Amino acid sequence: MAQSNERRTSRRDIYLRLRQMVLTLELAPGAALSENELAASLGVSRTPVRESLILLAQEGLVQVFPKIGSFVSRVDAGQVADAQFLREAVELSSLEDLPGQLDPEIVEELRNNLERQRRPGLDREEFFALDELFHRDLMRLSGHGNSWTTVAAAKGHLDRARRLGLHGHESPAVFADQHHEILAAITDGDTPGARARMRDHLRAVFNDIERIRARSPELFASDPATVPVRRNVVVWE
Amino acid sequence: MAQSNERRTSRRDIYLRLRQMVLTLELAPGAALSENELAASLGVSRTPVRESLILLAQEGLVQVFPKIGSFVSRVDAGQVADAQFLREAVELSSLEDLPGQLDPEIVEELRNNLERQRRPGLDREEFFALDELFHRDLMRLSGHGNSWTTVAAAKGHLDRARRLGLHGHESPAVFADQHHEILAAITDGDTPGARARMRDHLRAVFNDIERIRARSPELFASDPATVPVRRNVVVWE
DNA sequence: CGTGCAGTACTTGTATGGAAGCACTTGTCG
DNA sequence: CGACAAGTGCTTCCATACAAGTACTGCACG
16 A cells, blocks of 8 residues: 555554554553553653554553553453454445455455465464455455454454464364355355355354353453553563 | 543543544644644643644544644545445444344433434534434444444544535435434334435435535545645734 | 755654652551 | 551653754855
């Protein structure tokens, strides 16, 4: 896209880096952040760090309590459900707008993507990256690629919950199969079938979450207005 | 909601104020902003102003060009269409999840709202505020009130376009009638009817935009990568 | 008169120093 | 021993100074 337009700036780097760390659970839900610490460890001043935290706070990925502290937000079950609803509504509606003739370039890309999803020895993050691209390209097929951006921004909590779900022995192969069926229905021109399979797929993803929530409740927010805990002294190394 | 939780902070005030000014067109699309000027006129330092602009930039309501300037973003036809798609998908899907027994409190609120929409002498901003609440409450009926927040955040461009559309002699009465029909279908338990009327309503809103775009093209972005113009020297007084 | 170049006035980005506030710790007094 | 209060150390917020970069302005020169 307008890649040359966006000048490289320290804030953008830090923002993307922190965001990735939160989404991949490298920064665990509930972890305490600190402008000073982050600034020191990232080698910049507090300003770009602080501005990044503010952006992440607007996305709901961190919580900032004035004069108290900043924390990686716990996975909120309500927000997960909201993101699920939003995503389902948008992705299913998008299927209704599929054109008669699919863009062969995107279809080719989707097929390549699917093949890579089946590659053995795929690690979790690689699979998630492919999954993200797959769903985005599906929406590009119907000309709603930009709306995927909004969905992607809103589903931070959902993504973290999914990563928790795949933390164990879950295999991504099941999801890859579902992806395959969805694409098959689309290329067959079977819109109702595509809708049904897409809905089943998204719900399957969602159902995993309740399972993991029962297993690791401490990563989820119990109360919408959670009380922040003071920084636990964690000596690393 | 958690009103007492959010402490009053200078940044939050400024952010909300600027956002309102952009959405109500008090700050016209394309207008040049300046951290220094805004800070001076708002009586604070650059910091909270700057942080607010960064947030608004993430919402797409302003554009910040490093070392060049900040500008109220022009209404982007693409973003308007994206917002329309998103909103339609979410609001229509929400209707599918309506419970058998509607919350009487919300229904009552919706009825009161409708009555006020018909009050003669209603000005534009009053109508928009009521419209906003009406659609939000509709989603609350199906338990998706939180998702409205996401939609509301994404439809900034759509809202500005709508305000342009109602700048002329348009009467909100037509929309109030449509609102009435939607609510009637819902309380009758006629979900398909509600869907159809809601879709017509949202499309009617959208169609107005193309009309106004033909009339005032300068407020719309011609090119996705618009070239910012240097601040025009406007001496006031 | 046209053209190029240096100067200037502005912009946002980053760094840094208090200001204000919260929570825990510790000492003191009943 | 228990309770209360001052102290300490941390946090984020805000203000401000400087750095880096852009675009316009006006003058000199061909």
